[in-house]
Amino acid sequence: MELEGRTAIVTGSGRGIGRALALEFAREGASLVCCARRGKEIEETVSIIEKEGGSGLAIPCDVTKRAQVDALVSKALDTFGKIDVLFNNAAGFRALGGVWEVDPETWWADVTTNFLGPMLFSRAVLPSMMEQNAGVIINMNGGGATVPLPGGSGYGCSKAALMRFTETLAKELEREGYDILVLAIGPGLVHTETTQLQIDDARGRKWIPSTAEIIGSGESRPPEDCAKATVRMLRAARPEMNGRIFGVNTDFDEIVRRAAEIKEKDLHVMRLVD
16 A cells, blocks of 8 residues: 555554654655644644645544544544544553552553554444445554563553454454455564653663663664554555564565465464464
């Protein structure tokens, strides 16, 4: 998929990776619907898009609130007429520590933002995508999805659930005959407000010391890396990739060459290893 003339929703696009995604999509010719709880930040993102000659719409939204999600999608359709891409980027990672010491409400807030939010947004955009029988939903992978993340169980478990949701939704759409792809991508470790908390908070330094080590050594990735990789993934997107997980380092030319093998051998998915 080329983004020229498309409409994309990026959740959590007021800063960090979400803003980088929105700007990169706009530079590729897409109209952007920017969503976050902080209205000022997404307005700043849209202002940058418009100064560069693009088109954007800022809509404050809590991704865990169904009414707000449905209203945003309705307004996006009223404004742009269609939705071609949804990137579920918004995430929370506030619960730091062992399960016995974290606040259950903070832990659950991470889970609902990271898992319920993408479900609500996917559910809201799918009727229009089904009507046009086209579209791509992208879910953000994260630390703890494929390996345990001690000290970050809420975040890690929610991301693991989101990766399974990615494949499950893809198979549901395939079973009903829709040409809609559901993909996942991981950004690597990026210096954001979320990762800075792991440095500033004593529990983060205790449980996830690698964050400070990687950022301190200058080995973290800029948010633009994920944005550019996502554009490459969209260009490569094809049915054989449906429901699969990719990374910022993925060679998508190689993925295209091996597409049949990836589907036949069931690669780039979460599986029990026996």
